Amino acid sequence: MLGNTFGRIFRITTCGESYGKGKGSALAVIVDGVPPGLKLTRDVIQNELDKRKPGHGKLNSPRKETDQCEIFAGIGQDGVTTGAPVGIIIYNVDTQKVHIEQYRAYRDIFRPGHAAYPFFLKYGEAQDWCGAGRASGRETVGRVAGGAVAKFILQREKIEIIGYTKECMGIKAKDMTWAEIKKNYRKNEINCPDLEAARKMEKKVLEIKDEGDTAGGIVELIVHNVPPGLGEPVFDKLNAVIAHAICSIGAIKGIEFGAGFRVGNMKGSENNDQPYMTKDGKVRFRTNNAGGVLGGFSNGEDIVVRIAVKPTPTISIEQTSINMKKMKEEKLKPITRRDPTLVARIYAVAEAMMAAAVLDSLYMARAYDSLARLDKKWLNLK
Numbered sequence: 001m002l003g004n005t006f007g008r009i010f011r012i013t014t015c016g017e018s019y020g021k022g023k024g025s026a027l028a029v030i031v032d033g034v035p036p037g038l039k040l041t042r043d044v045i046q047n048e049l050d051k052r053k054p055g056h057g058k059l060n061s062p063r064k065e066t067d068q069c070e071i072f073a074g075i076g077q078d079g080v081t082t083g084a085p086v087g088i089i090i091y092n093v094d095t096q097k098v099h100i101e102q103y104r105a106y107r108d109i110f111r112p113g114h115a116a117y118p119f120f121l122k123y124g125e126a127q128d129w130c131g132a133g134r135a136s137g138r139e140t141v142g143r144v145a146g147g148a149v150a151k152f153i154l155q156r157e158k159i160e161i162i163g164y165t166k167e168c169m170g171i172k173a174k175d176m177t178w179a180e181i182k183k184n185y186r187k188n189e190i191n192c193p194d195l196e197a198a199r200k201m202e203k204k205v206l207e208i209k210d211e212g213d214t215a216g217g218i219v220e221l222i223v224h225n226v227p228p229g230l231g232e233p234v235f236d237k238l239n240a241v242i243a244h245a246i247c248s249i250g251a252i253k254g255i256e257f258g259a260g261f262r263v264g265n266m267k268g269s270e271n272n273d274q275p276y277m278t279k280d281g282k283v284r285f286r287t288n289n290a291g292g293v294l295g296g297f298s299n300g301e302d303i304v305v306r307i308a309v310k311p312t313p314t315i316s317i318e319q320t321s322i323n324m325k326k327m328k329e330e331k332l333k334p335i336t337r338r339d340p341t342l343v344a345r346i347y348a349v350a351e352a353m354m355a356a357a358v359l360d361s362l363y364m365a366r367a368y369d370s371l372a373r374l375d376k377k378w379l380n381l382k
């Protein structure tokens with residue numbers, strides 16, 4: 001299996017699966033590019049993991065994973081990072097026999113919406129049939145732990161990231177300012193800062209859950225206080241790097257920046273963000289249809305991204321599929337644990353991958369700028 005690392009200078013490498021064999025079954029992340037001297041504590045990582053963890057509330061999977069992490073590398077005797085790779089491990093604690101047997105019962109049948117069909121093609125019978133292996137939502141635990149380190153470093157630069165549910169099954173959150181969104185962040189299970197819309201969304205998801213079905217949604221991500229000039233102008237455009245990071249998360253089916261797909265129905269005069277000079281001599285834009293990225297670089301406005309999250313593939317409704325061993329169609333009625341919607345948890349993963357992408361781009365920009373020696377006139381605009 002290839003491609004278990006993301007990033008160029010700030011790099012995260014993950015391993016582990018949902019139901020690895022044996023008592024020590026775990027997920028882990030190695031984080032490269034952490035500066036020395038940081039007071040990176042276990043709590044910093046745990047706070048982010050707690051946003052993603054299942055087993056609480058009506059809107060997420062009843063799987064009781066406590067997701068407790070340990071930092072096993074990269075912190076010295078003085079309790080600060082040494083500059084060496086940081087290693088974080090999270091053990092699986094709820095891998096019950098009854099669920100393993102359920103997975104065993106349909107190990108040869110691929111479940112619609114799950115990754116099993118391409119896994120059969122790539123890895124044959126050796127593929128991890130229990131809990132979807134590396135395609136499991138549980139794989140994202142390592143990303144959240146790695147992203148927590150990125151967020152911690154970004155905080156020192158005063159860069160903040162928030163993800164929240166913007167839309168769910170036809171119910172839309174109203175447009176809100178950064179301050180309003182921040183005030184009501186994580187105030188409800190569906191993590192929608194428009195409290196009225198949140199109530200309607202949660203009611204709708206629970207109705208769908210009662211039908212044995214699952215619900216999709218849209219998460220908006222905002223990166224606040226981004227300096228202008230992150231990104232490269234050709235293949236490594238900031239929007240391309242962010243799209244790579246976000247679209248590597250399972251169940252993400254679409255991404256748009258700023259006005260996004262609305263640009264198809266806009267005139268140039270409506271879409272162009274007009275710049276102005278601030279009193280302290282900085283360049284800003286009157287609107288943010290670009291979503292904070294212009295020509296592949298951050299332009300100093302908030303980065304605004306919306307991502308489409310598909311409904312959870314596991315449903316309690318009979319479906320038809322194929323038994324890959326018999327090469328025959330079969331009926332399938334999965335009964336494993338599942339999230340009625342993924343939006344209530346996936347925002348934590350999206351925030352983490354956004355943090356990794358933005359921090360890596362910040363490192364790249366600083367590396368280049370340190371050699372480019374631009375005229376002070378331009379540098380002062382930042």
Ligand SMILES: Cc1cc2nc3c(=O)[nH]c(=O)nc-3n(C[C@H](O)[C@H](O)[C@H](O)COP(=O)(O)O)c2cc1C
Pocket residue numbers: 061113114115132135136137138140249250251252310312313314337338339342345346349
């Ligand atoms: C945080 C997270 C949790 C997930 N939980 C589940 C789940 O409980 N049940 C399920 O069927 N799929 C779940 N998924 C979705 C599958 O991993 C994903 O849809 C599947 O691997 C197919 O990949 P694709 O949707 O990207 O094509 C989860 C995904 C994420 C990111």
